[in-house]
Amino acid sequence: MRKLLIVLIGLQLTLSSECSILPQHIKKCRFGNTTCIRDIANALIRNFPKGIPSVGLKPLDVVHVKDTVLIDDRQEGVLWYFFQLLNQINYGFENTTIIDIKGFDEDPTSSKIIIKGQIPRLIYKGIYKAMGRLLWMVRINSTGESESEFLNFRFDFTLKVQxxxxxxxxxxxxxxxVPNVYVxxxxxxxxxxxxxxxxxTIAMNRIFNANWVxxxxxxxxxxxxxFTSVFLSMIEDIFYNVSYDDMFLSNNENVN
Structure with a gap:
C-alpha cells in the first residue's frame, strides 16, 4: 500500500545586483570570491524576505508552487494510485542560510556553480487530491488540506550555465x-x-510519520x-534581469 505526499519547495538566491537597487551596505564581490558571494547571498536573504521585484528576486517568506501531479498510475487493475498537490504554499525560506558557494568565476562557463544551504524548519501547506484502488478492499477518493513540517532541511544544487x-x-x-535535498x-x-x-485517517497518518524515511x-x-522546476523558475528570473557583469566588481572598480 502506498500513501504518498511530497514537499515542494522553492528557493531563490541572488548573489549581487546593481548598486542603485540594493542598499549601500550590500557590497559587490570580485569574480570567484566565494566567501564574499556567500556572505552577500545571506545578507540579501535576511534583509529582503519580501524579495526585490525589480531584479527578479521573489519573496522568500511565502513561496507559491505550481499544481503538481505527483503520482499518476494507469487507472486499471486492482492496484493503482493518483496523487495531486494543489494551491501549494511554503513558509520558512526566509530563514535559509547559505553555507557554501563555488564557481561564479569571471568566465562562468569554466566551472560548475554549486550552492549549498540549510533551513531549520520548513512548513508546507496546501490541498491534496488522492484517488486509488488498493486490491479489492480499499478505494480512495479524497480531497483535503495537507500540512508538512521538515526539520533541518538541507539542499545543494549544481548549475551549468552559458x-x-x-x-x-x-x-x-x-x-x-541538478538538486539534492536532505531532511x-x-x-x-x-x-x-x-x-x-x-x-x-488518523491511523494512516501515524503510519506515514512512523515510516517517513x-x-x-x-x-x-x-x-x-x-525541485528542479522550482529552483529554475526562481533563479532564472534573476539571471534574466541582472547581467552577470553587473553582479560583480570589474577589474577597475574598488570595494566600497
Whole structure:
C-alpha cells in the first residue's frame, strides 16, 4: 500500500545586483570570491524576505508552487494510485542560510556553480487530491488540506550555465540544474484521507510519520524533478534581469 505526499519547495538566491537597487551596505564581490558571494547571498536573504521585484528576486517568506501531479498510475487493475498537490504554499525560506558557494568565476562557463544551504524548519501547506484502488478492499477518493513540517532541511544544487549577450553585457542562461535535498525529520498530516472514517485517517497518518524515511526514499525521483522546476523558475528570473557583469566588481572598480 502506498500513501504518498511530497514537499515542494522553492528557493531563490541572488548573489549581487546593481548598486542603485540594493542598499549601500550590500557590497559587490570580485569574480570567484566565494566567501564574499556567500556572505552577500545571506545578507540579501535576511534583509529582503519580501524579495526585490525589480531584479527578479521573489519573496522568500511565502513561496507559491505550481499544481503538481505527483503520482499518476494507469487507472486499471486492482492496484493503482493518483496523487495531486494543489494551491501549494511554503513558509520558512526566509530563514535559509547559505553555507557554501563555488564557481561564479569571471568566465562562468569554466566551472560548475554549486550552492549549498540549510533551513531549520520548513512548513508546507496546501490541498491534496488522492484517488486509488488498493486490491479489492480499499478505494480512495479524497480531497483535503495537507500540512508538512521538515526539520533541518538541507539542499545543494549544481548549475551549468552559458552566456548570452544583450546590450553589450553578458547574461547567464541555465542549461542544467541538478538538486539534492536532505531532511532530519518529515512530519505530515493529510486531512480526510478516508472521509467517512476518521480513525482510519488518523491511523494512516501515524503510519506515514512512523515510516517517513521509506516514503521519502520512494518519492526521491519525482521530488527532485519538482525541485528542479522550482529552483529554475526562481533563479532564472534573476539571471534574466541582472547581467552577470553587473553582479560583480570589474577589474577597475574598488570595494566600497
Amino acid at each position: 552566456t548570452e549577450y544583450r546590450n553589450g553585457k553578458r547574461y547567464l542562461k541555465i542549461y542544467q540544474l 532530519d525529520r518529515w512530519i505530515q498530516w493529510l486531512e480526510n484521507f478516508f472521509p467517512e472514517n476518521t480513525d482510519l 521509506e516514503f521519502w526514499n520512494e518519492l526521491e525521483k519525482p521530488i527532485l524533478e519538482v
